[in-house]
Amino acid sequence: MSENAAKSAKYCKVLIVGAGAAGLSSANHLLKNGCTDFLILEARNRIGGRIVSIDIDSQKVELGANWIHGVLGNPIFELAMASGLVSIINIPKPHKIVAATEDGKQVPIGILHEIYEAYVTFLRRCEEYFLCQYIPPPDIHSVGEHINLEQELYLGEMPESPEKRVKRLIFNCLLKRETCITGCDTMNEIDLLELGSYTELQGGNIVLPAGYSSILGPLTEHLAPEQIIKACPVRTIHWRRKGSGSSTVGNLTTVEEDNEGDSDDSDKTVTEAPTRNFNVKIESEAGEIFYADHVICTIPLGVLKDKADSIFSPSLPTYKRESIDRLLFGTVDKIFLEYDRPFLNSSISEVMLLWNDEPSSTASLKDVWFKKIYSFAKVTETLLLGWISGREAEFMETLSHDEVAEKCTEILRKFLQDPFVPKPKRCICTSWKNQPFCRGSYTAMAVGASQDDIENIAQPLYSDPHQPK
Ligand SMILES: Cc1cc2nc3c(=O)[nH]c(=O)nc-3n(C[C@H](O)[C@H](O)[C@H](O)COP(=O)(O)OP(=O)(O)OC[C@H]3O[C@@H](n4cnc5c(N)ncnc54)[C@H](O)[C@@H]3O)c2cc1C
Numbered sequence: 001m002s003e004n005a006a007k008s009a010k011y012c013k014v015l016i017v018g019a020g021a022a023g024l025s026s027a028n029h030l031l032k033n034g035c036t037d038f039l040i041l042e043a044r045n046r047i048g049g050r051i052v053s054i055d056i057d058s059q060k061v062e063l064g065a066n067w068i069h070g071v072l073g074n075p076i077f078e079l080a081m082a083s084g085l086v087s088i089i090n091i092p093k094p095h096k097i098v099a100a101t102e103d104g105k106q107v108p109i110g111i112l113h114e115i116y117e118a119y120v121t122f123l124r125r126c127e128e129y130f131l132c133q134y135i136p137p138p139d140i141h142s143v144g145e146h147i148n149l150e151q152e153l154y155l156g157e158m159p160e161s162p163e164k165r166v167k168r169l170i171f172n173c174l175l176k177r178e179t180c181i182t183g184c185d186t187m188n189e190i191d192l193l194e195l196g197s198y199t200e201l202q203g204g205n206i207v208l209p210a211g212y213s214s215i216l217g218p219l220t221e222h223l224a225p226e227q228i229i230k231a232c233p234v235r236t237i238h239w240r241r242k243g244s245g246s247s248t249v250g251n252l253t254t255v256e257e258d259n260e261g262d263s264d265d266s267d268k269t270v271t272e273a274p275t276r277n278f279n280v281k282i283e284s285e286a287g288e289i290f291y292a293d294h295v296i297c298t299i300p301l302g303v304l305k306d307k308a309d310s311i312f313s314p315s316l317p318t319y320k321r322e323s324i325d326r327l328l329f330g331t332v333d334k335i336f337l338e339y340d341r342p343f344l345n346s347s348i349s350e351v352m353l354l355w356n357d358e359p360s361s362t363a364s365l366k367d368v369w370f371k372k373i374y375s376f377a378k379v380t381e382t383l384l385l386g387w388i389s390g391r392e393a394e395f396m397e398t399l400s401h402d403e404v405a406e407k408c409t410e411i412l413r414k415f416l417q418d419p420f421v422p423k424p425k426r427c428i429c430t431s432w433k434n435q436p437f438c439r440g441s442y443t444a445m446a447v448g449a450s451q452d453d454i455e456n457i458a459q460p461l462y463s464d465p466h467q468p469k
Helices: 003-008 021-032 075-082 109-132 143-156 162-182 212-220 301-311 318-326 365-372 390-396 401-416 451-458
Strands: 010-017 038-041 053-056 059-062 097-101 234-239 246-249 252-255 280-284 289-297 328-330 332-338 350-354 375-380 383-389 426-429 442-444
Touching: 010 021, 010 280, 021 038, 021 212, 038 289, 053 426, 059 212, 059 375, 075 212, 097 162, 097 401, 109 143, 109 162, 143 162, 162 350, 162 383, 234 289, 234 301, 301 318, 301 328, 318 451, 332 390, 332 401, 350 401, 365 383, 365 390, 365 401, 375 401, 383 390, 401 426
Parallel strands: 010 038, 010 289, 097 350
Antiparallel strands: 053 059, 234 280, 246 252, 280 289, 328 442, 332 383, 332 426, 350 375, 375 383
């Protein structure tokens, strides 16, 4: 470390890496417990991470999180409520879905309801494997495989007919929707035995009138601006590992107490500035240096999957690295289409897209990526939202917004059998996979992973077993 870097190094009790919901919430917990000596290091030039909104047509539009899932026991809901962000008069807008096939035929609502109910029953049965510890059928390991099996049994009893074909298309559409809810490419990636381990909080999905990102207000109101250092991507977190004998925090060599052979008066003696013994030294990409006693790391799983080996020095213990590998961090993207004028019947709020049979797995993504969009839903009369997941979403991220807009117009004209569907005046697509400080959208339970993996990653690491916790 150069003398200048040593002089300009910053010191605090706790460093928090990441100013998303987790990092900001950690900071608030520290404050509540009387600790004010902390800094948050945030890679981007903004706070919020996967909570971010933009204005489209004077409307706040959320590019990441949108709903508060559940009320009872949900700390985000409690914070939103305490901060007056929740509308007490919540009159849900009527939601009218139509499902259309590629030739523009609309499916009778009775068929849609029937298949939706069957689908929900299949999903609930998958959850029971965790709750009741049932043994799954042979060679069925994933939610996708189980739902497909149930769907085959359900449809198998019906004679071949156009109606049966449509029912199959609805099941396929619902499975695509599920990949967006879950955060994966296909539901065949999701562990059957663990599905029920996810506890859904009571109260349904809540939308904040000022948008989900309004929660960033109360999350930051007690933080001093100088406690959040933006545009500060962390390159390396040097930490002292217990029981590793001589350990190095960056180029500050210390010797741990529990290493008898090496124990002498130089124990825990910093051989370069600073003169105090810190457990953590962080280097930013720009070479800034920070020292602290503790670090709270809230780097998203997608970034950990790519970079955990280079970010942590020494490396994280094997059990943490294995858990990082086992969990899935899937890609889910949003496509917003903004129009000059409304063109969808005002009574319709969502058009489900029932694509003809699934593209073969060898088909080129450039020819089929858009078949993963399962619906377009109205945000307002002049703003539509489509969702897309997995490999297809990642392919979409390589296209220009104009190319996506053109394809979406083609899709809408086809499914609505209306050549006059206008082109959007603006198309905005998210690119969560491509974002270097996220590398995906959210965590999912891959086949073979379990809640233990989440616990393993969250588990604190102590530099010294005798240290008061
Ligand atoms: C499209 C989408 C829709 C979603 N919908 C919902 C929803 O409706 N409801 C819901 O509850 N959740 C939803 N989520 C999930 C929710 O957004 C996340 O669970 C939550 O925001 C994660 O917060 P976090 O702090 O753990 O991570 P993040 O928000 O990702 O924050 C991590 C922070 O760390 C920073 N960082 C990364 N690397 C470094 C580095 N090297 N150095 C310094 N800083 C770094 C990042 O820039 C970021 O600010 C959605 C997510 C997406 C992408």
